[in-house]
Amino acid sequence: MVDDSFRAVYRILDASANRANEGFRTLEEFVRFGLENKTLVAAAKQLRHDFAQALARLPRIQLVSARDASSDVGASAQTVSEYHRKTTDSVITAAIERVQQSLRVLEEYGKIVDPAFGRDIEAIRYRAYNLHRDVELQSWVGQRLQRLADSRLYVLIDCMSDEEAFLTAIRKWAAAGVDIFQLRDKAADDRTLYQRALIGAKVAAESDALFVINDRPDLAVATDADGVHVGQDELPPGVARRLVGPDRLVGVSTHDLTQVHAAIDQGADYIGCGPTFPGRTKQFDSFAGPEFLRQVHAADKTRPLPAFAIGGITAENLGQVTETGFHRVAVSGAVTAAADPVAEIQRLKRKLESGR
Ligand SMILES: Cc1ncc(COP(=O)(O)OP(=O)(O)O)c(N)n1
Ligand SMILES: Cc1ncsc1CCOP(=O)(O)O
Numbered sequence: 108m109v110d111d112s113f114r115a116v117y118r119i120l121d122a123s124a125n126r127a128n129e130g131f132r133t134l135e136e137f138v139r140f141g142l143e144n145k146t147l148v149a150a151a152k153q154l155r156h157d158f159a160q161a162l163a164r165l166p167r168i169q170l171v172s173a174r175d176a177s178s179d180v181g182a183s184a185q186t187v188s189e190y191h192r193k194t195t196d197s198v199i200t201a202a203i204e205r206v207q208q209s210l211r212v213l214e215e216y217g218k219i220v221d222p223a224f225g226r227d228i229e230a231i232r233y234r235a236y237n238l239h240r241d242v243e244l245q246s247w248v249g250q251r252l253q254r255l256a257d258s259r260l261y262v263l264i265d266c267m268s269d270e271e272a273f274l275t276a277i278r279k280w281a282a283a284g285v286d287i288f289q290l291r292d293k294a295a296d297d298r299t300l301y302q303r304a305l306i307g308a309k310v311a312a313e314s315d316a317l318f319v320i321n322d323r324p325d326l327a328v329a330t331d332a333d334g335v336h337v338g339q340d341e342l343p344p345g346v347a348r349r350l351v352g353p354d355r356l357v358g359v360s361t362h363d364l365t366q367v368h369a370a371i372d373q374g375a376d377y378i379g380c381g382p383t384f385p386g387r388t389k390q391f392d393s394f395a396g397p398e399f400l401r402q403v404h405a406a407d408k409t410r411p412l413p414a415f416a417i418g419g420i421t422a423e424n425l426g427q428v429t430e431t432g433f434h435r436v437a438v439s440g441a442v443t444a445a446a447d448p449v450a451e452i453q454r455l456k457r458k459l460e461s462g463r
């Protein structure tokens with residue numbers, strides 16, 4: 108029979124142990140079947156195993172004897188939010204919170220029964236914090252990579268006349284179908300770039316569009332942008348990666364297949380391929396043209412990598428791009444200089460999605 112003075116403690120430990128186990132398993136299923144990340148699966152399994160080892164210090168028969176789910180006054184106290192899970196991210200967040208809260212309860216009340224148990228659970232709790240960090244980062248970068256894979260229309264924008272015009276354009280153009288924005292403004296000072304990028308990253312995130320900074324990994328990190336785009340004259344992709352970290356995107360400009368393969372080897376998440384046609388935003392002495400696009404599309408190695416044709420692309424010449432096999436484009440003047448940018452965005456998007 109359970110000593111009444113300990114009965115409440117045993118019930119608390121029993122409930123928290125079950126809740127933590129359920130949370131660990133919920134996380135592990137996402138890491139295994141959602142992220143398909145072997146390293147994280149191994150870490151999650153090991154943590155769950157070590158947690159079970161720590162629980163073995165508790166008098167199990169006492170915990171089970173004290174269990175009385177039918178008289179649990181907390182069982183009927185539900186919050187509305189616990190029945191709402193919109194995405195796997197919200198499931199993961201709830202599971203992480205459940206594990207962390209349960210481990211803290213086990214640690215504090217477990218010390219009453221066995222101080223060594225409290226110490227074991229404290230160590231498990233800190234390992235759980237790190238695992239949760241890695242799962243959330245992987246999940247966030249996973250989302251960015253998925254949105255990148257789904258992207259078709261990429262628009263390069265400058266700082267525009269003021270913050271309001273900048274913010275309004277991003278909001279309206281994202282709603283019209285822009286998948287990725289890149290802030291590229293060679294005339295702007297750092298403070299202006301920084302302030303616009305803070306706004307752009309936030310507004311783009313609200314609209315499910317990605318927001319990338321041209322040339323500057325430091326600004327991408329400082330403004331929590333989704334990534335950075337570097338050309339052949341900027342920092343090498345591997346260095347940009349070191350600066351922005353594993354959970355942001357690194358895009359690389361390419362003008363021939365050698366540069367394409369180098370970009371892939373250095374960990375690019377996507378490539379820009381051009382310049383394709385003469386345009387108004389940047390002048391070139393020569394053009395890689397549609398032939399380069401055909402080469403990239405035909406090269407097996409580039410298969411999985413999102414590639415955006417760039418340079419003088421408009422709705423009028425888009426057909427010359429899509430017939431090479433490309434179905435992603437990066438444009439600037441076609442949208443920013445259009446009389447009706449929203450209509451132009453919709454026109455480009457329709458053509459990209461229809462393939463003609
Ligand atoms: C998507 C995309 N592709 C290519 C470029 C060109 O980048 P880069 O060669 O570094 O030239 P600048 O844009 O820095 O003048 C790009 N910006 N975006
Ligand atoms: C930055 C850059 N790099 C290659 S072409 C280009 C400019 C793209 O702008 P537009 O679409 O107006 O030619």
Ligand SMILES: [Mg+2]
Pocket residue numbers: 321322336337338341
């Ligand atoms: Mg550049």
